[in-house]
Amino acid sequence: MSEEKLMSKKKPAYPVTEQLHAYLKEYNRDIKIPIFYEDLLRFSGSVVVYDKNDEDTLWIRVFYNEFDREEIDLSLKRVYSILHSDGSDRILQFLNVDAIDYCTFGNSKPFRVKIRNVLNDNYTYFYVKKADASRVYGLELEHMLSPYNLNFLVYKDTLIEEHIAGIPGDVFIKDFLPNCTEMEKAQIAKEFVKFNERCMIRLLGDMRSYNYVIVSTHDFDHVVYRIRAIDFDQQSFEGKFKVYRPQFFKENNVMVNMVRDKLQRSSVDQYKVEERSIVAKRLISYNERMEELLACAKNDTISVPENVERLKMEILHFVQDVEFKKATNMGQILEAALDFVKRNYEDINTRGLFRRKT
Structure with a gap:
């Protein structure tokens, strides 16, 4: 069976309902964050990201004007603190936003954020996406039914996902x-x-x-x-x-x-x-x-x-x-x-x- 016949051409995004938001809040998934997906769409320029073999990765590295970049960097570091720490500003001075990449391939069109610890150069990623109910159900089911715990946040129409290494x-x-x-x-x-x-x-x-x-x-x-x-x-x-x-x-x-x-x-x-x-x-x-x-x-x-x-x-x-x-x-x-x-x-x-x- 061909791939075209097996899969629909495009799946629509479904909004997160109030009932699902209430469920997420009960289990500390629905937490106020200082930035939304739409905020990251305000980039003023971009370049293609190539892999080590000089092949197009389908990601572009985006850039913002100076005023927007300062505000966006601070907000993304705070998101990292909420996702991986206690949400306080104590660790912000040790963090740097090294890159913000945008993927135009696929349904979710995510942003990938690279956060680096300036003290030891360790870094990690997280993703900023439009909140889609299908994805939220999928993440929760994976968290409960697979061998792996997942860390993600939803606030209004924005979804934050931790990076899954592999x-x-x-x-x-x-x-x-x-x-x-x-x-x-x-x-x-x-x-x-x-x-x-x-x-x-x-x-x-x-x-x-x-x-x-x-x-x-x-x-x-x-x-x-x-x-x-x-x-x-x-x-x-x-x-x-x-x-x-x-x-x-x-x-x-x-x-x-x-x-x-x-x-x-x-x-x-x-x-x-x-x-x-x-x-x-x-x-x-x-x-x-x-x-x-x-x-x-x-x-x-x-x-x-x-x-x-x-x-x-x-x-x-x-x-x-x-x-x-x-x-x-x-x-x-x-x-x-x-x-x-x-x-x-x-x-x-x-x-x-x-x-x-x-």
């Missing part, structure tokens, strides 16, 4: 994977199976290779690889079930082939069961908070009716659970999927999740 999947597949040992390739194949399962369960779409990163951690006698999503724009929007399964994107063909070559079918099934069980445990752990988030989603509009109708019927075909047929919006489909995981947790080893009919 090697972009497309770069890793091209430049690093060929040099991995056979044992490392088998371990990466295992992680792709679990990543594929997790995205499918929580309905995170469009995980093409450039929308996730590979994170390597050195253990005492080997390197451990993990796969992390970095783009949450396509949370519960598309109507095609395949969009929520990374294995069906051509950009991931190398990963899919590696799974086929390195893992036996029984091992693939085992890793799927492991991931479903872990997600079920996280659902139980975050039960009250998840119920509040799903209440927001069920009262929200984050997709179009034809996508809702198609997705619920495609999942129904896989799991034969009538609860999906009852769903009238994406929030209800998501709730049905997560409830299915919890209900089947005790006998999940024998029943399977989202299993294709034989």
